[in-house]
């Protein structure tokens with residue numbers, strides 16, 4: 001197994017931000033991941049970097065000036081007034097104006113922009129930013145716990161050097177913000193696997209394929225409850241292989257949202273850590289430079305376990321690490337087995353009923369083939 005040059009972005013402040021009581025998004029998970037990577041002695045195998053925080057100017061290469069000007073100044077006390085009673089910029093309970101929200105976003109976006117620059121400079125084969133992957137953020141407003149779309153900003157950075165970027169999204173939710181941003185171009189192929197049907201954000205049907213020059217370059221793989229490892233692999237591998245073969249991307253961006261794992265608080269799939277990580281290994285083994293990003297993931301202990309294991313996959317050492325967790329500051333989070341594993345449960349895989357998985361796979365493969 002060739003060893004790859006891995007750059008890992010982390011800001012020690014990121015774990016201190018909170019979306020507020022009762023909110024499922026926990027920035028602490030990035031700190032737990034970092035402590036576990038430290039305990040596994042993985043940091044010494046990577047370039048560990050702290051990115052410059054993204055400036056408001058950098059953010060306006062995608063977002064509107066008005067939205068960024070708002071986000072840079074909103075506080076819990078001024079939110080009601082500045083959002084016109086929750087009707088603009090931050091809508092609903094999903095996207096609170098929490099303390100330090102703009103700093104949190106500048107750390108997340110700064111990491112992904114730096115990760116992209118690290119790849120285009122040729123200094124790394126793989127860049128990692130577990131604080132990134134906030135795929136729902138829109139040009140002029142927050143959505144689904146995402147305020148600044150670091151992924152769009154990172155892909156715009158990659159497009160300054162590369163002709164074609166493949167975006168893959170294995171978060172349980174549809175990567176709508178990224179798909180929308182690149183919907184009319186053939187330079188970015190977006191490919192999202194997600195639960196579709198009575199589930200946020202509601203978009204991501206297979207009928208949505210792109211527009212104008214972008215027609216055919218938005219791939220949607222809508223899935224049902226209970227998706228297991230075999231089902232995921234049986235659709236992910238052929239679709240990604242065909243996408244890479246036809247589109248010939250210069251670089252890949254992989255959003256590794258961990259809410260597609262079995263037992264996730266907001267998710268509805270039955271994928272194990274091994275099944276989730278196989279998606280990373282499949283991209284790794286293509287020997288195309290890529291960026292690994294975070295995303296959703298609400299059962300925090302399993303999110304951290306999986307991102308640690310996927311970091312090991314990037315390093316090519318996943319077969320050498322001890323699955324008995326090393327002592328770390330958050331050790332008691334991992335009881336009672338204290339293992340590096342996320343097991344499946346007994347959910348039925350409803351994707352296997354009436355051949356829907358086969359039809360979805362065929363439609364996606366046909367769509368990609370038509371681009372040739």
Ligand SMILES: CN1CC(C(=O)N[C@@H](CCCCCC(O)(O)c2ccon2)c2nc(-c3ccccc3F)c[nH]2)C1
Nearest residue numbers: 022023024093094133134135144145173200295296297
């Ligand atoms: C008005 N309707 C209610 C809204 C709605 O159902 N929103 C989804 C949002 C789920 C966001 C998922 C984010 C993500 O995992 O995809 C992600 C986050 C970062 O990168 N990716 C949701 N909010 C919650 C939620 C929000 C606040 C408090 C408790 C909750 F359960 C759960 N699921 C719409």
Ligand SMILES: [Ca+2]
Nearest residue numbers: 169171173193
């Ligand atoms: Ca997805």
Ligand SMILES: [Zn+2]
Nearest residue numbers: 171173259296
């Ligand atoms: Zn999600």
